Amino acid sequence: MSSVLFDSPGPRTRARHRTYSIVAGVVLAAALVGVVLFLQDRGELEYELWEPFVTPDYLEALVLDGLVNTLQMAATAVLMAVVIGVVLGVGKLSDHRLVRWPCWLVVEFFRAVPLLLLIVFIFFAYGTGGGIGSYWSVVIGLTLYNGAVLAEVFRAGVLAVPRGQAEAAYALGMRKTQVMVTVLLPQAVKIMLPAIISQCVVALKDTSLGYYVLAPGLTTVGRSIWQEFGNQFQTATVLAATYIALNFLLSMLATWAQRRFVGERSQTPALGIGTGGRDAGQPMGGGGAFGGQATGGA
């Protein structure tokens, strides 16, 4: 148990660390008990307040009106965003200035503008009255934002394909489009799959913004539940738990895709999700953070 930063701790230091751990554990446990007692005291743990979430009718509303709509919105937006992302990403790599610059402008614009501002604009300019409605306002907003983000991802992915691949394809006499479509893009998509799945997490989280324009979805159903029962805290907890569970599944999928399609060697911390707790088994002390990542890259 020695670290690069200091000698392995002796019995005294280990005892000291044990004391810290016990004290910290007791403090944190006390805080947790305190929170539970506070909620109990306020009557927030009463069965009536949680009842809607075990009543079949409300559960059905939550799943059919909320969950299904949320998932549908996220899936539609991500699929359309992938298409837009490929087009814009390839456009940014174009040899022609007339194609490259507009693509660059569009990507930068939608990346810099807050998604909520975009959704509010789409909804109040085109969605109300006989317009496209709140559902599609949110989906289109999500598509434009995530498409711009994915364009950057795809561009980076195409650039990450080894140079020799494109050179070999040109040497075989392929045209620019052929090189891009048959050689570079398939490999780029494979490299970028984990990043695309991580972007799904972002899109799923952002569907909650539909709340502002009353688009169907988990948060909107949640609001009608807490307006009826006055159980704001309980509803928020259930909604958060639902989102966390869904995102956790997606993160696991991203980790699996990383291992399956990209391989272990590129541990890009930028992909972030799912790498939590990597240093849990590392030696104690500040040096614990020097883990596989620092040595793995080179």
Next chain:
Amino acid sequence: MDDVTSEFDLVLQAFWLTIQLAALSGVVSLVLGTVLAAMRVGPVAPFRLAATTYVNVVRNTPLLIVFVFVFVAFPNLGLLVGTPFLLKGVVAVSLYTAPFVCEAIRAGINAVPLGQAEAARAIGLTFGQTMGNVVLPQAFRAAVPPLASVLIAMTKNTSIAAVFGLMEATARMRYFTNNSADDTVIFLVFALGYIIIVETLSAGAWGLERRWRVAR
């Protein structure tokens, strides 16, 4: 359009609130995130567990739900009742941003090559000297680009405060839009405002990065 030009001071006021919200949340979440990062790399196991749980839970929760907790659920429990809206907005945005700051700082620490610490130990530096003179300065520099993108995302995220009654830029745009042809112009004015803030931030980060770029 006439509304926006004749009441341009309202637009500026709204962006001033956005900037206040972003600046305060930025400071608070940097502090919170650093504390979380310290807990996650430190030797005390319960702290490590607590920080890791917090990071994983909050990172997977939509910001809107965090806002629901702070603005709707907590007042219902008798917490944060008389608190000004700006302060509640700062609480919500900071609680949400801190885990991302924590991960950026951890990535910075991870980016320092192992050989640096080994070399420092080999020439006889103590733990404090190794950390203070060798590892942390490099970690901080490596953390600048990811921290900048976290802060930029946070600035854009302050727009969610509009949903809960803060009259910042997004809420102000909502007030100006009136389902007419002018809406596009109004949108572009507000988008430009956000773009200026975001570009200022990223230019600042780029400047810092260039100044501190370490020869490796």
